[in-house]
Amino acid sequence: MQNRSSAVMQQRSEPHTSLDDFPTPPWATRALCEWLKSRGEDIEEFTVREPAANRGHMVAPLREYFHRVEASDIHDYGVGFPVRDYLFGDSEPVHYTITNPPFRLAEEFIAKAARTSEFGFAMIVRAAFLESVGRYQRLFAVNPPSHVLQFTERVVIHKGKLSEAGTTATAYAWLVWLGDRDDCDTTLEWLAPCRKRLERASDYEFAA
Numbered sequence: 001m002q003n004r005s006s007a008v009m010q011q012r013s014e015p016h017t018s019l020d021d022f023p024t025p026p027w028a029t030r031a032l033c034e035w036l037k038s039r040g041e042d043i044e045e046f047t048v049r050e051p052a053a054n055r056g057h058m059v060a061p062l063r064e065y066f067h068r069v070e071a072s073d074i075h076d077y078g079v080g081f082p083v084r085d086y087l088f089g090d091s092e093p094v095h096y097t098i099t100n101p102p103f104r105l106a107e108e109f110i111a112k113a114a115r116t117s118e119f120g121f122a123m124i125v126r127a128a129f130l131e132s133v134g135r136y137q138r139l140f141a142v143n144p145p146s147h148v149l150q151f152t153e154r155v156v157i158h159k160g161k162l163s164e165a166g167t168t169a170t171a172y173a174w175l176v177w178l179g180d181r182d183d184c185d186t187t188l189e190w191l192a193p194c195r196k197r198l199e200r201a202s203d204y205e206f207a208a
Contacts, residue, residue, distance in 0.1 A: 020102035023054050023162040024124060026061040027198040028155045031191050032098065032122055032174050033065040034198070035149060046095035046119065051086035051109070052102060055079050057162050057203070062098060070094060087112055097121035100157075103129075107139055113177075114143060120178040124155075127171040144186045149174040151191050164204045 036043050043066050053059050053071035056079050062069045072084040087108050097117045101109035106125060113121035127150065129135070155172040156163055174191075 020104070021054065021160050022100065022157050023057045023160075024100045024157060025155060025162065026057055026200070026203040027195050028124060028151070028172070029058045029061040029098070030064070030198040031151070031194050032124075032149065032176075033061065034194070035174075035189075035191065037065070041119075043096070048096040048098050049091075049094045049116075050099050051084070051097065051112075052099045053077075053081045054100075055162070056081070058098070058100060060203075066096070091116045093118050095119045098123075100124045107135065110139065110143075110175075110177075117177075118179065120146075120176065120180075122174050122176040124172055124174050127173045129175075130173075143177070145175040146178045146186065147174075147176040148186060148188045149176060149191050150188065153191075153193050153195050162204060 033043065045067055047068040047070060048062050048066040049070045050059050050062060051072055053073045055077045056071065059069050059071045059081075072082040072086070074083065074085050076083050087105065091112070093116050095118050097113040098121065099109065099113075101123050103126075106123060106129065110121075110123060113123070130140075130148070150173045151171065154168055154170075156166045156168050157170070157172065158166060158168075
């Protein structure tokens with residue numbers, strides 16, 4: 001019998017060679033953008049980088065809010081984005097970086113985004129990412145996020161396919177670093193239920 005305890009079901013351990021193909025539902029990205037707008041951020045004037053663009057399920061909603069989206073991925077998923085390894089080579093600064101990073105490389109993605117994002121950056125991660133003594137020492141004690149945005153609804157993220165339906169035992173949150181922070185404290189906020197309001201039927205027309 002399969003062990004379906006949350007301790008097991010919340011694991012997301014990928015082989016070293018894995019592409020970590022976990023498409024993000026577009027409504028979850030819109031939730032972050034709406035939060036940024038609610039803070040008075042004029043994101044429609046700025047450029048955002050999505051360096052793990054996959055098949056574009058995060059790129060599409062970012063284009064609804066930002067002036068320009070610079071999208072790429074280390075793998076060619078057949079949708080026309082430049083093939084580029086985000087962690088190697090120089091990257092010109094952009095205003096924001098927003099992505100769902102490969103889980104095993106999330107800390108490296110955060111470090112790169114911190115160096116190349118003028119106004120701020122955000123990473124969607126499973127809530128358990130906030131755990132770990134090692135991660136605390138390497139990351140959170142040195143450069144804590146300005147905001148942790150915890151979803152109150154489950155964000156259904158399945159390997160290899162964007163899915164409108166389904167369930168998950170994994171909780172997700174946005175970790176946000178904003179350049180205009182005036183202290184080093186992290187603010188925990190809850191994202192109120194918003195899937196029904198932010199989801200579009202067209203989000204899943206070309207789901208793969």
